[in-house]
Amino acid sequence: MKLPIYLDYNATTPVDPKVLEAMMPFFTESFGNAASRNHSFGWQVEQVVEDARESIGNAIGAGGKEIVFTSGATESDNLAILGVAEFYQNKGKHIITSPIEHKAVIDPCHALEQRGYEITFLNLDENGCIELKQLEDSIRDDTILVSLMAGNNEIGTLNPLKEIGEITRAKGVLFHTDATQGVGKIPIDVEEMNIDLLSMSAHKIYGPKGMGALYVRRKKPRVRLSPIMFGGGHERGMRSGTLNVTGIVGFAKALELSMEEMASEAERLTGLRQRLYDRLTSELDYIFLNGHPTERLPNNLNLSFGYVEGESLMMGVSDLAVSSGSACTSASLEPSYVLRALGVGDDLAHSSIRFGMGRFTTVEEVDYAAEKMIVAVKRLREMSPLYEMVQEGIDLSTVQWSSH
């Protein structure tokens, strides 16, 4: 077993060697510009790009012509939201989303608010689930878009895409989903789920960083977008810029591999997740699960270890690469906005650790991680005044804390 152990697969993944192999020839030999129509260097890669487009589209039940290549899910989200907002502004200026979307969705929505659009952020229950009835009731005549993610990157909670799509389709409103964490991990079909726009990213599925795509529905209904980047008119005018051929080839290969093993991988990762959870909870008290217990990404486990601060915990498990919602680990000095939106107290938000498992995670690694976590939590609780007070029977909410 090699140390450190990588358990942050929700942040990014290594490029699979098979993906790298597929990409290699397009750096040096077949380096043409897919837009060069007048020589074979161009034709050759154009065909490769079109095949990749088709294959990526098919993985989500779409056609190749509905795939717009981008630099990643951040750009895809921005293009979907800003592009729809601009194009459909005469129909209305109301958008519905949720407070635990990725910042790549939330921040463009806030930018639109500054420009006179109105954004509704749906309420969430303690597991991070929306209420379909509230979604339905929030849709108005001037609503142009509903943007709700497939699976949450921090807490793993899945949205009921099919049920959401039924509502948006019946109401004649466009449905965008940020499926960055879902594509290649859970079944997604844009037809069955009535999805109109879908964001994805290669680096979460063992493809290269800086490569993504936006699915834009072409019929029933035909979705229109105003571009956010202007230039040579590539991607049917929706996204100018010379195509990233190596990235596109890698993305297609990565998605192909993920789709092949999706069902078995989901089962294996769910098993590892349960094993980690069982092991930790059998040895430690005051562990709180963040996110939905079952309706969650197979590879994500987010736990708060009560009375232990997240950053100090990560320091104690320095041969594990995990992440924390603690303020101390972020530049903002604010604990995770996702956990806050769920009503998780700031104290428990500071105590949260996200474990992200993936293709190269083994049982041995999970067991090692569990043992390391148990030792570190126990040691830090020995040192924790809060744990001591709780053991003495003090209700921490009644303590007069000095703020600072």
Place this chain on the structure above:
Amino acid sequence: MAYSEKVIDHYNEPRNVGSLDKSDMNVGTGLVGAPECGDVMKLQIQVDPLTKEIVDAKFKTFGCGSAIASSSLATEWVKGKSIDEAMTIQNVEIVEELSLPPVKIHCSVLAEDAIKAAISDYKSRNKD
């Protein structure tokens, strides 16, 4: 974030972790910070009633590595000092000793507050 060697040392081998009997008249207890803010320090001192010297100090901290290191260092520094001398310990000295980056300065402030809170608790319980 990269930690200084001294922070890592205090984190790995914290000095004076534990608790003193807070009902003891010669013990002063300071509890500062708040769980919502991500750090809480409890610092206790045991004072010799005749010499007013701090003969023992213990801490428990909920917080990041720098918070743990700051309070660990604070207990080391107060031991052997008179309560008046201990009152003069400044957070900037902790910042320097541990090479804390700007985002961690609040940890040193909290440690200074904890020392002062423990001393003032001791004094308030020993008003002659």
